[in-house]
Amino acid sequence: MKIPYKTYLTEEQLPKQWLNIRAFMKEKPAAMIVPSTGKEAGFDDLTPVFCDELVRQELDNTTPYIDIPKEILEYYKMYRPSPLVRAYQLEKALGTPAKIYYKFEGNNTSGSHKLNSAAAQVYYAKQQGLTSLTTETGAGQWGTALSMACAFFEVDLDVYMVKVSYEQKPYRKAVMQTYGADVIPSPSDSTQVGRAILAEHPGTGGSLGCAISEAVEKAVQTDKCRYVLGSVLNQVVLHQSVIGLETKTAMDMLGEYPDLVIGCAGGGSNLGGLVSAYMKDKLTGEGDAHFVAIEPASCPSLTRGKFAYDFCDTGRITPLAKMYTLGSGFMPAPNHAGGLRYHGMSPVLSTLYDGGFMEARSVEQTAVFEAATLFAKYETILPAPESAHAIRVAIDEALACKESGEEKTILFGLTGTGYFDMKAYMSYHNGEMRDYVPTDAELEEGFASLPNVEALGQSAAV
Amino acid sequence: MKIPYKTYLTEEQLPKQWLNIRAFMKEKPAAMIVPSTGKEAGFDDLTPVFCDELVRQELDNTTPYIDIPKEILEYYKMYRPSPLVRAYQLEKALGTPAKIYYKFEGNNTSGSHKLNSAAAQVYYAKQQGLTSLTTETGAGQWGTALSMACAFFEVDLDVYMVKVSYEQKPYRKAVMQTYGADVIPSPSDSTQVGRAILAEHPGTGGSLGCAISEAVEKAVQTDKCRYVLGSVLNQVVLHQSVIGLETKTAMDMLGEYPDLVIGCAGGGSNLGGLVSAYMKDKLTGEGDAHFVAIEPASCPSLTRGKFAYDFCDTGRITPLAKMYTLGSGFMPAPNHAGGLRYHGMSPVLSTLYDGGFMEARSVEQTAVFEAATLFAKYETILPAPESAHAIRVAIDEALACKESGEEKTILFGLTGTGYFDMKAYMSYHNGEMRDYVPTDAELEEGFASLPNVEALGQSAAV
Numbered sequence: 058m059k060i061p062y063k064t065y066l067t068e069e070q071l072p073k074q075w076l077n078i079r080a081f082m083k084e085k086p087a088a089m090i091v092p093s094t095g096k097e098a099g100f101d102d103l104t105p106v107f108c109d110e111l112v113r114q115e116l117d118n119t120t121p122y123i124d125i126p127k128e129i130l131e132y133y134k135m136y137r138p139s140p141l142v143r144a145y146q147l148e149k150a151l152g153t154p155a156k157i158y159y160k161f162e163g164n165n166t167s168g169s170h171k172l173n174s175a176a177a178q179v180y181y182a183k184q185q186g187l188t189s190l191t192t193e194t195g196a197g198q199w200g201t202a203l204s205m206a207c208a209f210f211e212v213d214l215d216v217y218m219v220k221v222s223y224e225q226k227p228y229r230k231a232v233m234q235t236y237g238a239d240v241i242p243s244p245s246d247s248t249q250v251g252r253a254i255l256a257e258h259p260g261t262g263g264s265l266g267c268a269i270s271e272a273v274e275k276a277v278q279t280d281k282c283r284y285v286l287g288s289v290l291n292q293v294v295l296h297q298s299v300i301g302l303e304t305k306t307a308m309d310m311l312g313e314y315p316d317l318v319i320g321c322a323g324g325g326s327n328l329g330g331l332v333s334a335y336m337k338d339k340l341t342g343e344g345d346a347h348f349v350a351i352e353p354a355s356c357p358s359l360t361r362g363k364f365a366y367d368f369c370d371t372g373r374i375t376p377l378a379k380m381y382t383l384g385s386g387f388m389p390a391p392n393h394a395g396g397l398r399y400h401g402m403s404p405v406l407s408t409l410y411d412g413g414f415m416e417a418r419s420v421e422q423t424a425v426f427e428a429a430t431l432f433a434k435y436e437t438i439l440p441a442p443e444s445a446h447a448i449r450v451a452i453d454e455a456l457a458c459k460e461s462g463e464e465k466t467i468l469f470g471l472t473g474t475g476y477f478d479m480k481a482y483m484s485y486h487n488g489e490m491r492d493y494v495p496t497d498a499e500l501e502e503g504f505a506s507l508p509n510v511e512a513l514g515q516s517a518a519v
Numbered sequence: 520m521k522i523p524y525k526t527y528l529t530e531e532q533l534p535k536q537w538l539n540i541r542a543f544m545k546e547k548p549a550a551m552i553v554p555s556t557g558k559e560a561g562f563d564d565l566t567p568v569f570c571d572e573l574v575r576q577e578l579d580n581t582t583p584y585i586d587i588p589k590e591i592l593e594y595y596k597m598y599r600p601s602p603l604v605r606a607y608q609l610e611k612a613l614g615t616p617a618k619i620y621y622k623f624e625g626n627n628t629s630g631s632h633k634l635n636s637a638a639a640q641v642y643y644a645k646q647q648g649l650t651s652l653t654t655e656t657g658a659g660q661w662g663t664a665l666s667m668a669c670a671f672f673e674v675d676l677d678v679y680m681v682k683v684s685y686e687q688k689p690y691r692k693a694v695m696q697t698y699g700a701d702v703i704p705s706p707s708d709s710t711q712v713g714r715a716i717l718a719e720h721p722g723t724g725g726s727l728g729c730a731i732s733e734a735v736e737k738a739v740q741t742d743k744c745r746y747v748l749g750s751v752l753n754q755v756v757l758h759q760s761v762i763g764l765e766t767k768t769a770m771d772m773l774g775e776y777p778d779l780v781i782g783c784a785g786g787g788s789n790l791g792g793l794v795s796a797y798m799k800d801k802l803t804g805e806g807d808a809h810f811v812a813i814e815p816a817s818c819p820s821l822t823r824g825k826f827a828y829d830f831c832d833t834g835r836i837t838p839l840a841k842m843y844t845l846g847s848g849f850m851p852a853p854n855h856a857g858g859l860r861y862h863g864m865s866p867v868l869s870t871l872y873d874g875g876f877m878e879a880r881s882v883e884q885t886a887v888f889e890a891a892t893l894f895a896k897y898e899t900i901l902p903a904p905e906s907a908h909a910i911r912v913a914i915d916e917a918l919a920c921k922e923s924g925e926e927k928t929i930l931f932g933l934t935g936t937g938y939f940d941m942k943a944y945m946s947y948h949n950g951e952m953r954d955y956v957p958t959d960a961e962l963e964e965g966f967a968s969l970p971n972v973e974a975l976g977q978s979a980a981v
Contacts, residue, residue, distance in 0.1 A: 061529070061530040061596070062530065062596040062597055063530070063596070063597075065527045067523070068523040068524065068525070131607075131608075132899075134523070134524040134525070135524055135525075135604075135608065135898065135899050136899055145593075146593075146597065146671075164626045165899060165900075166895070166899055166900050166901045166936070168938075172899075205895075205899055208895070208896040209608075209896060209897065209899070227941070227945070228690075228938075228941035228942075231941040231942075231944050231945045231948065232901060232938075232941060232944075234945070234948050235892060235895060235901065235941075235944050235948060236895065236896065237896070430697055433628070433667075433670075433697060433698065434670040434671060434698065434699070435671065436597065437594075437597050437598055437627060437628055437634075437667055437671070438627075438628050439628045439694060439697065474628070476630075476690075476694075476938040476939070477938070479689070479690035479693040479694060479697075480690075480693075482693050482694075482697050483689070483693045483696070486693065486696050486697060
């Protein structure tokens with residue numbers, strides 16, 4: 058059988074259930090902790106912030122498959138299946154005996170895989186009778202995806218966008234506004250935390266941590282409103298399992314099983330989804346793919362972080378999650394391009410990594426953009442900088458196969474497109490892009506922000 | 520049979536030949552005329568400017584199907600087939616009994632259908648042993664598509680980009696540069712015509728006409744170099760027939776035949792391609808779809824233009840084509856957003872329109888962006904402003920069906936995405952977008968620039 062460039066599933070072949078990888082893990086991700094009490098976060102602790110059904114999914118470590126509601130399936134059908142692509146031209150250009158496949162999630166207007174979870178989260182909010190949602194966005198992919206889903210399901214949306222991004226990426230903002238979202242530069246005077254920060258630092262460009270704090274504050278103080286998050290959480294990894302399920306169905310049709318599965322990792326939403334079906338195989342002994350998480354050298358939570366309880370936000374108002382983290386006080390270098398700049402990592406992936414089920418590597422950004430440019434030339438797709446982290450390692454592995462003569466089957470996740478990242482491409486093109494690797498001392502500063510879990514709740518108890 | 524949201528052909532079902540609609544036309548498009556002689560342009564007149572094989576295709580009015588070379592087919596397989604989409608959610612939102620289908624050509628990095636002809640033109644240039652090409656670009660879709668194809672086939676490319684676009688769309692420029700193209704703001708000092716214009720108008724923002732003149736001059740004065748054009752020409756309509764051929768194969772699979780086929784029309788590259796298979800049916804009596812060309816009210820070449828010989832460029836250095844035209848001296852209002860601002864129209868489409876095989880309508884841009892925003896909400900795709908012209912009329916027709924109760928099958932061409940047009944979306948969103956319809960007096964000024972064909976060559980002969 059001649060394997061085509063692109064394999065699309067039919068509508069009938071689309072997954073009708075999400076795969077909950079936690080159900081197959083012997084070592085489960087640790088429960089979240091409520092900072093004010095130091096106790097495990099239960100349903101009632103989380104529902105003031107998140108939708109009820111999403112909290113149920115967040116806490117469910119045992120149900121192996123969860124039905125995708127019909128309305129979400131209908132939404133998925135508008136932009137899914139995404140193609141599984143055989144990179145014939147890239148293989149030829151590299152002269153590698155390896156077979157390279159990628160799952161391309163960028164063919165929807167959000168430009169990334171983020172829409173898979175946005176559609177689900179907004180649907181559940183609508184079902185619960187909520188009328189509005191809040192979130193934060195940095196690079197803008199999540200904000201765009203959420204705006205699209207909110208427009209469709211007719212739920213109002215406030216997006217707190219890091220002020221420096223708001224000013225530097227007016228077109229991202231414009232896409233969200235076209236989809237009806239209210240985009241607010243953060244810090245703003247619409248929240249207490251925003252006003253306090255503005256009073257102290259009038260000229261600040263903001264941070265993701267501050268934007269999260271504002272979005273959470275706005276959500277809990279608004280009637281029929283909740284906060285939503287596009288990565289890190291267990292529920293997000295659950296929704297993103299459609300990527301991996303579709304991939305495996307398509308690969309099975311082609312008679313292929315990957316030796317290597319490579320994905321970029323920031324908060325873990327893409328990688329968690331991409332690996333889902335093959336990781337299940339590994340956990341159940343039905344398969345033995347090798348998984349590689351790729352992170353930026355400038356924000357190396359898996360490769361140089363600590364496995365510890367930490368806040369999910371820099372503002373330290375969220376529950377604590379046990380994850381690989383650089384400390385919520387860690388800030389990646391300002392010259393870092395694109396996303397993947399989160400201090401922590403999905404507890405699911407952190408636990409799998411800690412258990413030895415996954416490898417992690419870090420790459421530097423000029424090498425990433427070199428790979429992106431080569432990929433664009435031979436595969437016609439201009440990748441998102443985030444996705445290009447995975448491309449870099451897929452190319453390196455394919456070149457290693459050229460040396461060794463191995464005919465490995467390499468699968469990587471192409472999470473999105475770079476149309477709104479041209480500033481970074483220009484900086485690479487002009488030779489102005491710089492690499493940055495934090496020193497050990499800088500990492501220590503970040504680790505110093507890690508909370509003392511033992512002490513939590515004690516002051517409250519006094 | 521339940522019709523899916525998206526229908527993809529398999530790789531084997533992709534067209535292996537282009538459809539040459541001219542072979543089925545009783546009234547053929549008129550031959551081009553060489554301005555210096557007033558005589559019909561033959562092979563030798565055109566090959567100094569265009570590749571040999573492309574000139575053959577340009578002049579071939581009789582071969583019904585032309586084989587697509589294997590290398591171009593392989594390139595097409597990287598981003599084709601494009602999906603045929605059933606707009607279920609839009610239908611539901613409109614409450615129409617009509618069935619709405621669209622062929623979506625925006626899922627490739629050029630963001631439009633332009634890549635179909637770019638790949639073909641660059642391949643033939645490479646085959647002929649050329650080492651470089653020149654072209655012009657305004658909005659940037661054609662320049663991007665050509666940059667992608669030139670990178671892949673390793674042919675150098677100079678893109679003369681209208682200076683005002685060059686300055687206003689730095690990210691379009693950056694995409695082209697990422698694909699290795701040399702992007703030159705026009706007018707430039709790299710050509711005689713550019714230097715002359717700069718000397719006369721030092722502060723000019725340039726025009727498409729000037730950019731064409733520079734690109735042609737550079738091509739004819741450079742060794743192993745030719746000029747390429749992304750619309751208007753017969754060869755381009757030929758290459759774009761893949762859109763219509765794929766559409767008909769997919770519609771046939773679904774048991775559907777369109778009552779209405781709607782496409783936006785600037786130079787005619789998209790519409791000429793979209794209608795190909797169904798127009799052949801109409802010309803041979805095998806089908807009777809109704810075709811509607813949609814143009815901007817600000818640049819109404821079919822609805823208010825003249826069917827006459829005219830220059831293809833404002834600089835008046837190209838051969839003359841017989842087409843519907845507003846005169847090469849006509850300039851659309853500066854507040855016109857997006858493409859579709861060409862003074863003329865493909866001779867193939869002009870001839871079909873003149874023969875009564877096609878209807879034409881014009882629409883105003885605020886109504887176009889209103890339709891674009893509605894479409895984005897329900898169909899998740901942010902359309903290019905050009906494509907949204909077709910959306911406007913598709914929606915209007917669907918609403919008319921709601922009134923009449925007719926269950927028409929409406930097919931329209933969604934040529935591309937609007938990711939690089941956010942400035943126009945912002946202007947619509949902010950209420951700053953204005954409509955503009957040229958007065959009869961303004962049109963008369965344009966018509967005054969039409970050449971006197973009788974007089975051509977006489978001064979040379981004296």
